[in-house]
Amino acid sequence: MLKKIIAGLLVCTMAGSLMAGCGNNGGNGGSNSGKIALSVWHGGAEDTEATSNHQRYLKMADSFMEANPDYEVKVIGSVTAEKLMTAMSSGTGPDIGQPNWVHCGQWGTEGIIADLTDFVNNDAEFDKDDIIPAAWDRCTYKGKIYSIPTSINSSELYYNKDILAEAGVEAPKTISELVDLAINLTTYDDKGNITRAGYIPDYPWLDNVLWPVAFGAKWIDEDTNTITFDTPEMKAAYQWQLDIYNAIGYDKLMTFKTGLGTDAEEPFLVDKLALQFCGEWMFENIAKYRPDMNYGVTYCPYPDGKPELEGSMFVTVGVWTLNNKSKNSKEDGWKLLSYLTNKENMKEMAGGFEDVGALLSRKSALDSLADSDSVAPLKKQVAQMLQDPNVDGFPMSNYINEYLSVVADEMNKVFTPGSDYSLDQAAAKVQADVQKFADANPVN
16 A cells, blocks of 8 residues: 555646756756756656646746746656665755655665754744644654655545445444444345445555554554554454454455456445545546545544544655755755745645645645635545544654565465464564564664
């Protein structure tokens, strides 16, 4: 899931903004005109659609140069994370780049990207508090801010209102209610084959971040640098999913899953799945393939007996960073970076591709969607949901990918049909293996 979500995050007015004289293939340094030449690299395509991220960035660059005539700004898209890291490490990269957020802790400690803590805290106009706390947490490592969050992505629970109404039930608030619906809304043909599933725990993927957040589980005790994957909360985040498989039958659910379609034939869109967790791209899929669908969206259910966890969601973020080895001063770089991510420009980016709305890390940008006639009402609802204090995410460290890779390997063994590999065994293995990474890369 993380890869998909990350790919979504990277997809980001006129060509006149591509000013000449930046040198070094878009790197930083002086301009032939004598102006301060600043360069911006991002991962999205250099799309010509006026509402694309690239065109919006170009428009911002024009506005910045108009307000600051001593600067020239060059914007380049389609830059991979590998190219960005290589260029920044060598000192020939851009002033501002858009890496994957999971790398920022390591890039920061290695001196590739700049420490932005003082800039953020001392710039009153930037208004740090306008950005949701969960987004800041993805940008902070060992108390230092190494990136500025821009776009945010999450997963919500989507439900078919007609199917639930026919059964006389409402959207689940608790995990036990979701388990009951998963079982009771599943229908079968006369041969016992599933024709519609109520809910499938690992469809479209086995989510190793969403449900631990919903259960209030933590991946690490940052005070003691101890991995905490073997806690009751973490195990409970997986056990209820196993309960659904045990109740319905692994073979039946696996057979049903193999016949599911994609795009216009996605099971949720063709009434083969009553409830599904998914990212915000579900809105666009429904609008494209079944615009008249009667559906709803809600927070992921909370564990029984823990109403204080209601509203829990997880987020990942798209980020901007400042090149620590730029030939330009950090002050010049921050002048542009803070401009790109200020309230006004975040609201501009919240317009989204073809003005369908995009979810940004600033509260003011999320709130701005309420005034748009082109944004789906349920996306506006999600924009408010993302401001809940229970929104969280995977913690920043230098071994995020390694941690999640171990979790995926172990949990896939548990969820393999016919496997006798227990949840306790998997949790213990994750605990032991990841602790080695933690010992080598302490977060405290």
